[in-house]
Amino acid sequence: MIVAENIAKTYRTRTGPRRVLEDVSFTLSMGERLGVLGRNGAGKSTLIRLVGGAEQPTSGRVTSAMSVSWPLAFGGAFQPQLTGVDNVRFISRLYAQDPDANLAFVEDFAELGPYLREPVRSYSSGMRARLAFAISMIIEFDCFLIDEIAAVGDARFHERCNYELFDRRGDRAMMIISHDPGYLRDHCNRWAVLDAGRLTAFDDFDVAQDHFFELVSAGERHGAATAAQPFVRRLAAIDALCRVAHADAQFMALVREADRARDRHDWAVAEAGYAAALTLHPYERSYWAQLGHVLREQGLLARAEIAYRTACAYGEPVRALAPFIASVVQGGAAAHDAIAAPDGGPTRLQPPGYPDLALIAALCSGAERLGEGEALALLQGAQTIESVLAGQSAAAPSLPPAIAVVPRADAPLRAGWHDDLARLAGARPEAFAAALARGEAPLEALRSAGGLEGWAAIPDPVLPEECQA
Amino acid sequence: MATNPPLPLSVHFAVQRRVLGALLIRELLTRYGRHNIGFLWLFVEPMLFTLGVTALWTATKSAHGSDLPIVAFALTGYSSVLLWRNMPGRCVGALEGNLSLLYHRNVRALDIYAARIAIEFAGATVSFLVLGTVFILIGWLSPPEDVLTVAGGWLLTAWFGAGLAITLGALSHEYELVDKIWHPTSYLLFPLSGAAFLVSSLPPAARDVVLWIPMVHGVEIIREGFFGSHVKAMFDVGYAVTCALVLSVTALIAVRWAAKRVAPQ
Numbered sequence A: 001m002i003v004a005e006n007i008a009k010t011y012r013t014r015t016g017p018r019r020v021l022e023d024v025s026f027t028l029s030m031g032e033r034l035g036v037l038g039r040n041g042a043g044k045s046t047l048i049r050l051v052g053g054a055e056q057p058t059s060g061r062v063t064s065a066m067s068v069s070w071p072l073a074f075g076g077a078f079q080p081q082l083t084g085v086d087n088v089r090f091i092s093r094l095y096a097q098d099p100d101a102n103l104a105f106v107e108d109f110a111e112l113g114p115y116l117r118e119p120v121r122s123y124s125s126g127m128r129a130r131l132a133f134a135i136s137m138i139i140e141f142d143c144f145l146i147d148e149i150a151a152v153g154d155a156r157f158h159e160r161c162n163y164e165l166f167d168r169r170g171d172r173a174m175m176i177i178s179h180d181p182g183y184l185r186d187h188c189n190r191w192a193v194l195d196a197g198r199l200t201a202f203d204d205f206d207v208a209q210d211h212f213f214e215l216v217s218a219g220e221r222h223g224a225a226t227a228a229q230p231f232v233r234r235l236a237a238i239d240a241l242c243r244v245a246h247a248d249a250q251f252m253a254l255v256r257e258a259d260r261a262r263d264r265h266d267w268a269v270a271e272a273g274y275a276a277a278l279t280l281h282p283y284e285r286s287y288w289a290q291l292g293h294v295l296r297e298q299g300l301l302a303r304a305e306i307a308y309r310t311a312c313a314y315g316e317p318v319r320a321l322a323p324f325i326a327s328v329v330q331g332g333a334a335a336h337d338a339i340a341a342p343d344g345g346p347t348r349l350q351p352p353g354y355p356d357l358a359l360i361a362a363l364c365s366g367a368e369r370l371g372e373g374e375a376l377a378l379l380q381g382a383q384t385i386e387s388v389l390a391g392q393s394a395a396a397p398s399l400p401p402a403i404a405v406v407p408r409a410d411a412p413l414r415a416g417w418h419d420d421l422a423r424l425a426g427a428r429p430e431a432f433a434a435a436l437a438r439g440e441a442p443l444e445a446l447r448s449a450g451g452l453e454g455w456a457a458i459p460d461p462v463l464p465e466e467c468q469a
Numbered sequence B: 001m002a003t004n005p006p007l008p009l010s011v012h013f014a015v016q017r018r019v020l021g022a023l024l025i026r027e028l029l030t031r032y033g034r035h036n037i038g039f040l041w042l043f044v045e046p047m048l049f050t051l052g053v054t055a056l057w058t059a060t061k062s063a064h065g066s067d068l069p070i071v072a073f074a075l076t077g078y079s080s081v082l083l084w085r086n087m088p089g090r091c092v093g094a095l096e097g098n099l100s101l102l103y104h105r106n107v108r109a110l111d112i113y114a115a116r117i118a119i120e121f122a123g124a125t126v127s128f129l130v131l132g133t134v135f136i137l138i139g140w141l142s143p144p145e146d147v148l149t150v151a152g153g154w155l156l157t158a159w160f161g162a163g164l165a166i167t168l169g170a171l172s173h174e175y176e177l178v179d180k181i182w183h184p185t186s187y188l189l190f191p192l193s194g195a196a197f198l199v200s201s202l203p204p205a206a207r208d209v210v211l212w213i214p215m216v217h218g219v220e221i222i223r224e225g226f227f228g229s230h231v232k233a234m235f236d237v238g239y240a241v242t243c244a245l246v247l248s249v250t251a252l253i254a255v256r257w258a259a260k261r262v263a264p265q
Helices: A044-052 A084-094 A099-110 A113-117 A125-138 A155-167 A181-187 A205-226 A234-247 A249-263 A267-280 A285-297 A301-313 A318-328 A354-365 A372-380 A385-390 A417-425 A429-437 A442-448 A463-468 B009-032 B038-060 B070-091 B099-103 B109-137 B147-174 B176-192 B204-210 B214-230 B237-259
Strands: A002-013 A016-028 A033-038 A059-064 A068-072 A143-147 A173-178 A190-195 A198-202
Touching (some): A002 A044, A016 A044, A016 A059, A033 A044, A033 A205, A044 A068, A068 A125, A084 A099, A084 A113, A084 A125, A099 A113, A099 A125, A125 A155, A173 A181, A181 A249, A190 A205, A198 A205, A205 A249, A234 A249, A234 A285, A249 A267, A249 A285, A267 A285, A285 A301, A285 A318, A301 A318, A301 A354, A301 A372, A354 A372, A354 A385, A354 A417, A417 A429, A417 A442, A429 A442, B009 B038, B009 B109, B038 B070, B038 B109, B070 B176, B070 B214, B109 B147, B109 B237, B147 B214, B147 B237, B214 B237
Parallel strands (some): A033 A173, A033 A190
Antiparallel strands (some): A002 A016, A002 A059, A190 A198
16 A cells, blocks of 8 residues: 655745645555546656655655556666666666566567667667566566556557556556546546646546546636747648647547547437537547548538548548548539648638638628538638638628537537637737727738738728618 | 564665665676676776876886885875775766666665765775785785785775765765866865875974875875885874764765755656
């Protein structure tokens, strides 16, 4: 059993002491697998180092009556100048184990071949990770500390790791830290959330996950000002936004949930999941393709085509999706060259996806939702974002607070769409928001925030009022 | 170990021996590798130093204020300098490069220092023994008059060096300045440490000052053992032991203090 009593940890920094952990207490017994969720910088790794004894707490204490591993798959415990063999021998000596038996195991498990006899500093990061994991498995600890193991090696190696760790050693105590809730749900039987140095324990995973997501979204609201960059080139923006999406635990949880529903052919649930995920991150293109697949399975062909074309417009490979588009287009196959793909140039010349059309529609008509038929016609028309905007007849005097960016009658609304609009027009988001707050008309506000520079003629926002007069 | 009865001391010793053994081999392999003569460099390197200094002093006929042969003088003097100077040299910054070792529960900061000190002690001692034996065999040196006194002086110097090494090593983890200052200090201490003179050959005023330097006593004891009747060695065992003792306690406190502050990656 491991008992942590009121441990606190303070690091001294140039700007004064920084408290990383505060009054953390928990116990961990054989067979318990504690999953600790926490955002980046929440203090997860510090906690694991304290439990592992590599560091001392500033106050409080950790007592353990079990043998505790070093953080698993941690490669830093190697001496890089030494060979893999020497490192295995060192660990074997340190823990009074038979070096030859261990060497045989590592040779078989890590599959490093002749590299095992080369200095570790010549290894690739994947080889290092394999060696680290293999060495971690040669000592039979009572308690394993696991720090984000999900990223180790290829799928096959990952499978073997999971077998060695969670199957063969399932009776041990474990403490796993991660910012991936799904991983912790699958492997743990107790959960806790670490935030602002404090640990909150949960017996139920869903409660823990909800609590974690609340913290994540609170953190995002806090940091929203720095999130949107005024990209001019769309593919660069999309690549950046995909990374942002993958770092968003809530997004990842939604798509994992949806993937599971898709795998059991529960198409409607999967569609709702992908739609919710894409509402959070409308430019994560690969899930537009997934959304297309689950729509197609339900026979919702028009919406499937919208989703596929959006995926292509955001850079998913046209060649892979063309057969699917052909299969959902009513009344004949779509020609290959009629599927628009981005070319790395400025945003205004790129093909629009459904979210862009929804943004432009909301900008010009103030509508919260964009009809399927209208959107599909625009997507099929080989237009650019610029030409779609120029083709609008009017501009709305004010913007709705939230709009739907996914084609679905009951799709959730996206509140952050003003930033999306600013990004689309190449305007600075904070300047755009300030201009709107000053009472400027939306198009004027975009222009005064530096957006729409060099774009073709756009409808004059004053026109509709003159017509009325 | 809240729930378990304390383990017998023999188990702790076994663990400690294992850890030190593993660290020693790791350290030797890391430092010397398996190329050419491998870990033999541990002894050859100080031997080369001592031989070089002996040759230089012989060539320049350095004055050392006695009628001792220069070879004998250089061997005893420079070997003991290597002993107290190399230990801190290897321990300053030792923790920094080995932080990841602390992930292994049985490895403590003190073990890392102890392993390095053991290696330096072995290197300097073997070099001293081998060169001494060779010089005696070829007749450049007469055998020591009192081997036990030589051993006592040698061990006292080693003890002092170890305490100094751990203290400076632990402090260097927290203060970079220690590293910067140790190099010039050790360089300046070399001529003052008794390696290049006999205390009795100095003017009385200088003797009193020089005898405040702890290393001087160790060298003088070694010379007393080696040459006994030929020289008038001046030392105070009580003072030297007190210095080593105080330094040892300081070292243990400093390690504890530094260990509380380490933060491995």
